[in-house]
Amino acid sequence: MLDADVFVIGGGPAGLAAAIAARSRGLRVTVADGNRPPIDKACGEGLMPDAIAAAARIGIVLPESEGFHFRGIGFHGEGHSVAAEFPNGFGVGLRRTSLHALLVEQAARAGVEMLWSTPVTGIERSAVHTKNRRITARWIIGADGSGSRVRRWAGLDRFTRNSRRFASRQHFAVKPWTDLVEIYWGDACQIYLTPVSADEICVAFISRTPEARIAGAWRRFPQLESRLGGAVPSSNERGAVTAMSRLSAVVRDNVALIGDASGSVDAITGQGHCQGFQQAEALAGALVTGDLMRYAAQHRRIALRPAVMADFMLTMDRWPRVRRRALSAMAAHPQSFARLLAGHVGALTAPQLAGAGISLGWKMMVS
Ligand SMILES: Cc1cc2nc3c(=O)[nH]c(=O)nc-3n(C[C@H](O)[C@H](O)[C@H](O)COP(=O)(O)OP(=O)(O)OC[C@H]3O[C@@H](n4cnc5c(N)ncnc54)[C@H](O)[C@@H]3O)c2cc1C
Numbered sequence: 146m147l148d149a150d151v152f153v154i155g156g157g158p159a160g161l162a163a164a165i166a167a168r169s170r171g172l173r174v175t176v177a178d179g180n181r182p183p184i185d186k187a188c189g190e191g192l193m194p195d196a197i198a199a200a201a202r203i204g205i206v207l208p209e210s211e212g213f214h215f216r217g218i219g220f221h222g223e224g225h226s227v228a229a230e231f232p233n234g235f236g237v238g239l240r241r242t243s244l245h246a247l248l249v250e251q252a253a254r255a256g257v258e259m260l261w262s263t264p265v266t267g268i269e270r271s272a273v274h275t276k277n278r279r280i281t282a283r284w285i286i287g288a289d290g291s292g293s294r295v296r297r298w299a300g301l302d303r304f305t306r307n308s309r310r311f312a313s314r315q316h317f318a319v320k321p322w323t324d325l326v327e328i329y330w331g332d333a334c335q336i337y338l339t340p341v342s343a344d345e346i347c348v349a350f351i352s353r354t355p356e357a358r359i360a361g362a363w364r365r366f367p368q369l370e371s372r373l374g375g376a377v378p379s380s381n382e383r384g385a386v387t388a389m390s391r392l393s394a395v396v397r398d399n400v401a402l403i404g405d406a407s408g409s410v411d412a413i414t415g416q417g418h419c420q421g422f423q424q425a426e427a428l429a430g431a432l433v434t435g436d437l438m439r440y441a442a443q444h445r446r447i448a449l450r451p452a453v454m455a456d457f458m459l460t461m462d463r464w465p466r467v468r469r470r471a472l473s474a475m476a477a478h479p480q481s482f483a484r485l486l487a488g489h490v491g492a493l494t495a496p497q498l499a500g501a502g503i504s505l506g507w508k509m510m511v512s
Contacts, residue, residue: 148173149258150284151432152273154265154295157184159404159421159459160288161248161257166203166429168255176257177275177284179264182249183242187314187385189349189415190241191215191326191339194234195491196419203426205251212239213340215324219421221368221468222330225476228315229483233492238339238347240433244418246401249428265289268298271399284432285400291388299397306391312351312412315359316380320344326415330461330468331365335413338369345379351387351412358382387412389455395444396437403428408448414489416451422445450498454489457502467509474508483507 151167153160156178164174192200197207202473214235219228250257260275267274272281287295296302321340328337331335334352336359341347351363359382363370388409395407404421424440424447431440461468475482481504 147271147281147283148170149173149280149282151175151284151286152280153288154273155288155290155404155406156182156249156259156261157186157288157290157404158244158248158418159325159406159425160286161252162200162203162205162422162425163403163428164257165205165248165252166425167432168252168257168316169204170429170433171259172432174257175260175280176252177260177263177265177273179262181261183246185242185383186374187312187349187383188241189314189337189412190238190341190347191236191415191420192244193415193490194231194236196422197234197237199419199422199426201421203429204255205248205422206357207237207239207247211243211247212237213321213342215340217325219323219325219327220330220475220482223472224470227472227476227479227482228325229479229486231490231492232487233490238326238341240341242346243512265295268295268312268400283399284365286428287400287402287406288404289406289407291386291390291405293402295400296392296402296406301392301397301400301402303392303393304390305393306389308389309386310351310353310411311355311357312349312385312387313357313359313382314349314385315348315378315382316341316345316347317376318344318379319346319373319376321346322372323488328413329366329369330472332465333462334362334365335462336362336366336369337413348373349412389452389459391448391452394441396441399437401428401431401437401440407444410448411450411459412456413462414451414455416454416455420447420451423499450488450491450495453498470509470512474505474512477512478505478508481508
């Protein structure tokens with residue numbers, strides 16, 4: 146008799162989602178994490194409508210009272226502004242620690258065994274090692290984030306793509322002035338603002354320079370200086386690396402990777418959690434059929450749309466001319482922006498999204 150059916154290494158959002166989804170399929174699940182909850186991490190803290198829908202499908206419910214409901218996205222930059230609402234519900238801005246506490250609570254209610262302050266030190270065919278124990282399990286899930294050691298231990302550390310940018314996050318005690326997530330486009334850097342409660346916003350700053358900090362960022366975004374230049378911080382600044390990374394394989398034998406351990410999209414997309422929740426649903430289905438290759442195929446499909454959108458936004462980041470033309474065309478044709486946003490949050494089919502992209506591309510050329 147094995148100690149568990151599924152052992153999840155890493156109790157971040159993706160690991161807990163995988164645990165909850167597997168448990169709801171009747172599997173016995175243990176999660177181990179080296180930290181103690183609630184675990185904080187630099188994050189833009191926006192859950193898109195498709196993330197909320199994916200979470201609901203695996204039984205994760207975000208209580209109405211939690212966080213701040215936002216109804217769309219606004220882009221500002223190069224003298225232009227454009228905004229659109231989500232066609233498929235609302236997003237939720239939620240402090241990372243609140244999201245984590247909520248997931249821990251729901252995992253406990255589902256009957257997941259959780260081992261905190263328990264770093265995993267190694268794996269073998271059907272067992273994991275912690276400092277004091279060897280725990281046997283049929284399936285081992287690597288949910289240990291972007292620097293995954295499970296990925297290395299399982300021989301899955303082969304990237305077909307891996308580019309990085311640098312990010313900082315800090316909260317400010319400011320009443321949100323909008324119910325949108327706002328993205329401000331600067332020169333090779335962006336700031337995005339997510340309201341996380343009625344009197345607090347989360348600021349994420351992303352650039353290609355590791356030294357860049359939020360305190361110095363305002364002068365690059367004059368529209369924000371008056372609103373946030375003198376605002377009172379309500380948390381410490383926290384840094385992170387955000388990667389566009391893809392692996393050549395995410396499963397091997399009885400090991401599967403999930404969340405950032407399995408590859409990631411740039412933070413500017415706000416799609417990290419959505420991917421993790423969708424992967425958790427796919428993984429639980431594959432575990433009960435005993436066919437991890439099924440998960441590998443679904444993982445590729447889940448990664449496709451966010452990667453396409455990330456490439457578009459990173460092209461805007463890198464090429465000032467593209468950024469100017471894109472922002473000008475979207476401001477002149479807000480319905481094109483609305484179509485793109487609908488595609489981004491999964492409300493369009495792949496051919497419809499391709500059509501929206503071609504249509505915007507044409508408008509950029511003729512504008
Ligand atoms: C600046 C920034 C902004 C972002 N903004 C958004 C956003 O607005 N919306 C969105 O959806 N996504 C956003 N993302 C992406 C999102 O934060 C990630 O996709 C998400 O955190 C991935 O979750 P995870 O569980 O895979 O990894 P993590 O959250 O990194 O969790 C990994 C866990 O594994 C544990 N661990 C590591 N090694 C071991 C070990 N050996 N043993 C035991 N435990 C271990 C760690 O302690 C950690 O708790 C953003 C990312 C960044 C960097």
